[in-house]
Amino acid sequence: MIIVTKPTISESELDHIRERIEQLGLRTHISRGEHRIIIGCIGDESLLRDVPLLSFAGVESATPVLKPYKLASREFAASPTVVKVGDAVETHIGGRSLAIIAGPCSVEGIDMLRETAVSVRAAGARLLRGGAYKPRSSPYAFQGLGEAALEMLAEVRAETGLPVVTEVMDPRQVELVAEHADVLQIGARNMQNFALLSEVGRVQRPVLLKRGLSARITELLMAAEYIMAQGNRDVILCERGIRTYETATRNTLDVAAIPVLKAETHLPVIVDPSHAGGRADLVAPLAFAAVAAGADGLIIEVHPRPSDALSDGDQSLSLDAFGDLMRSLGPFAAAASRTLPAHASERLAAVAS
Numbered sequence: 001m002i003i004v005t006k007p008t009i010s011e012s013e014l015d016h017i018r019e020r021i022e023q024l025g026l027r028t029h030i031s032r033g034e035h036r037i038i039i040g041c042i043g044d045e046s047l048l049r050d051v052p053l054l055s056f057a058g059v060e061s062a063t064p065v066l067k068p069y070k071l072a073s074r075e076f077a078a079s080p081t082v083v084k085v086g087d088a089v090e091t092h093i094g095g096r097s098l099a100i101i102a103g104p105c106s107v108e109g110i111d112m113l114r115e116t117a118v119s120v121r122a123a124g125a126r127l128l129r130g131g132a133y134k135p136r137s138s139p140y141a142f143q144g145l146g147e148a149a150l151e152m153l154a155e156v157r158a159e160t161g162l163p164v165v166t167e168v169m170d171p172r173q174v175e176l177v178a179e180h181a182d183v184l185q186i187g188a189r190n191m192q193n194f195a196l197l198s199e200v201g202r203v204q205r206p207v208l209l210k211r212g213l214s215a216r217i218t219e220l221l222m223a224a225e226y227i228m229a230q231g232n233r234d235v236i237l238c239e240r241g242i243r244t245y246e247t248a249t250r251n252t253l254d255v256a257a258i259p260v261l262k263a264e265t266h267l268p269v270i271v272d273p274s275h276a277g278g279r280a281d282l283v284a285p286l287a288f289a290a291v292a293a294g295a296d297g298l299i300i301e302v303h304p305r306p307s308d309a310l311s312d313g314d315q316s317l318s319l320d321a322f323g324d325l326m327r328s329l330g331p332f333a334a335a336a337s338r339t340l341p342a343h344a345s346e347r348l349a350a351v352a353s
């Protein structure tokens with residue numbers, strides 16, 4: 001902690017600050033400038049966390065030296081974390097292979113879910129998304145099929161082999177959702193629901209943590225820290241666009257968050273271009289940008305008939321559009337030294353030749 005004093009500080013005020021810091025077991029280093037004194041606090045900075053330093057007479061500012069997050073920080077792990085979902089390298093999140101997660105915003109029924117899963121798998125997706133519990137802005141909007149949708153997701157996973165990512169909104173649902181899903185999603189609106197974060201921190205399931213609508217990068221990392229502090233170290237961060245003054249898009253994709261997060265944390269970072277842009281025609285360009293900027297994967301909304309979707313139809317890709325996107329992603333993946341799961345038709349061609 002570095003404390004800068006006001007020019008008016010008296011010697012007794014300075015002594016009082018020093019005494020309080022030293023009582024806590026830290027040492028102080030005083031550096032006297034022409035107008036201000038800088039007090040360097042040496043020792044365990046966390047001991048000062050709850051000391052209201054600005055309330056001390058004579059203090060102008062107090063700046064922590066250390067990051068408030070530890071387990072999520074880059075220094076904590078020697079190498080980037082790869083979150084192991086399922087057995088295949090292509091379903092692991094954070095390795096060289098780009099993790100491609102696709103599926104409907106909401107699970108609307110078993111047939112549409114199966115149709116989507118089979119198609120996105122053929123196009124190269126290796127994990128299936130689908131909301132069972134939906135965080136809707138209106139209480140009158142479709143809220144998801146709940147437990148029935150969890151069962152559909154598990155059934156389609158059994159048929160296709162695609163691990164399932166689905167949102168959990170309430171600490172009371174965590175156990176049930178964890179029984180059915182491979183990855184627990186914490187939605188943007190719940191990024192700072194600390195009871196929920198702690199609860200998913202206590203289960204043995206990877207957590208996909210989406211950035212809050214107006215959350216700073218540090219707040220996202222602190223939310224990850226909540227989960228990790230409970231013992232669950234398998235956290236995947238997701239940039240999904242933030243609120244800005246721009247209204248041409250649903251949110252503003254913060255592309256810079258990708259390299260910033262990569263520098264700050266060892267956790268994998270994926271991008272949701274669907275919720276960022278809010279329009280199907282923006283999904284591909286935002287996905288390209290995300291991959292080029294170093295994202296470890298993408299989560300994309302796909303619906304067999306977007307115009308019939310019960311939620312987020314405007315931003316959902318049709319099955320064909322998702323196939324086109326996967327085909328055009330190749331050069332961006334290569335430029336970022338990433339591999340993509342092979343498109344099924346390419347795999348078949350390779351087997352035939």
Ligand code: PEP
Pocket residue numbers: 105131135186187188189210240272275
């Ligand atoms: C979703 O993934 O369908 C969703 C609601 O996302 P977000 O929490 O990012 O809005």
Ligand code: MN
Pocket residue numbers: 105106275301311312
């Ligand atoms: Mn959605």
